[in-house]
Amino acid sequence: xxxxxxxxxxxxAGSHTTMGGVTLEFTEHDLATTxxxxxxxxxxxxxxxxxxxxxxxxxxxxxxxxxxDRVLYAQARVGAKLTDLVREGSYRQVSAAFHHPLxxxxxxxxxxxxxxxxxxxxVPPAVKGLARPQFAEPDDAICFAEGYEQKTALVSAKSxxxxxxxxxxxxxxxxxxxxxxxxxxxELTYGEAIQQIRYLETTLPVSASLDxxxxxxxxxxxxxxxxxPGLSYGEAIQHAGHVLTFN
Numbered sequence: 291x292x293x294x295x296x297x298x299x300x301x302x303a304g305s306h307t308t309m310g311g312v313t314l315e316f317t318e319h320d321l322a323t324t325x326x327x328x329x330x331x332x333x334x335x336x337x338x339x340x341x342x343x344x345x346x347x348x349x350x351x352x353x354x355x356x357x358x359d360r361v362l363y364a365q366a367r368v369g370a371k372l373t374d375l376v377r378e379g380s381y382r383q384v385s386a387a388f389h390h391p392l393x394x395x396x397x398x399x400x401x402x403x404x405x406x407x408x409x410x411x412x413v414p415p416a417v418k419g420l421a422r423p424q425f426a427e428p429d430d431a432i433c434f435a436e437g438y439e440q441k442t443a444l445v446s447a448k449s450x451x452x453x454x455x456x457x458x459x460x461x462x463x464x465x466x467x468x469x470x471x472x473x474x475x476x477e478l479t480y481g482e483a484i485q486q487i488r489y490l491e492t493t494l495p496v497s498a499s500l501d502x503x504x505x506x507x508x509x510x511x512x513x514x515x516x517x518x519p520g521l522s523y524g525e526a527i528q529h530a531g532h533v534l535t536f537n
Contacts (some may be wrong), residue, residue: 297517
């Protein structure tokens with residue numbers, strides 16, 4: 291299930307001072323390396339209240355990350371209790387804790403490794419300027435139409451592909467399918483509608499049905515775009531698919 295998976299900012303590139311008073315410089319490359327070495331199947335970073343020395347108790351866990359515009363985003367499964375605390379305003383800020391590249395407890399020596407993500411109450415975060423986590427209800431976070439009409443529009447495309455049709459050879463059909471999809475999702479631009487139909491053609495096997503898993507991937511991608519408006523739909527699909535594949 292993806293309903294409890296949230297996307298939010300946890301860190302950004304720049305010069306930051308630790309709680310111990312040490313100033314460190316984090317480049318976008320450093321953040322990208324942190325993402326690349328993260329192993330959610332072996333060493334998941336928990337979500338905590340504050341910065342506990344033993345990284346517990348956990349109120350969720352980070353299952354993936356990505357970098358966009360010098361900002362590090364967490365893809366995390368968030369427990370119901372933490373979700374309620376954030377929504378009621380008790381914990382409005384986040385602060386990431388990392389293992390130092392040279393620390394013996396670092397699961398991936400040589401790189402900054404995410405240790406935990408702390409949710410802060412009255413204590414201000416050391417890294418300023420991050421967007422506050424929203425944890426809105428799914429219906430509030432999704433900016434596109436949902437339900438029967440959306441699925442019907444995609445099923446029309448699937449039926450065409452299963453019949454052996456080629457969107458490269460039949461531009462008129464591609465145009466019609468994109469307009470149908472755009473009609474079911476008014477906020478989509480024509481280009482985005484074309485991209486989503488193309489995605490269906492290139493990634494969904496002809497023998498497969500348009501099941502709930504594919505719709506879940508689509509919904510999760512839209513949640514990524516809501517949390518990070520700079521993401522293209524293709525980038526959002528890629529990040530969402532990574533989480534579903536490896537978790």
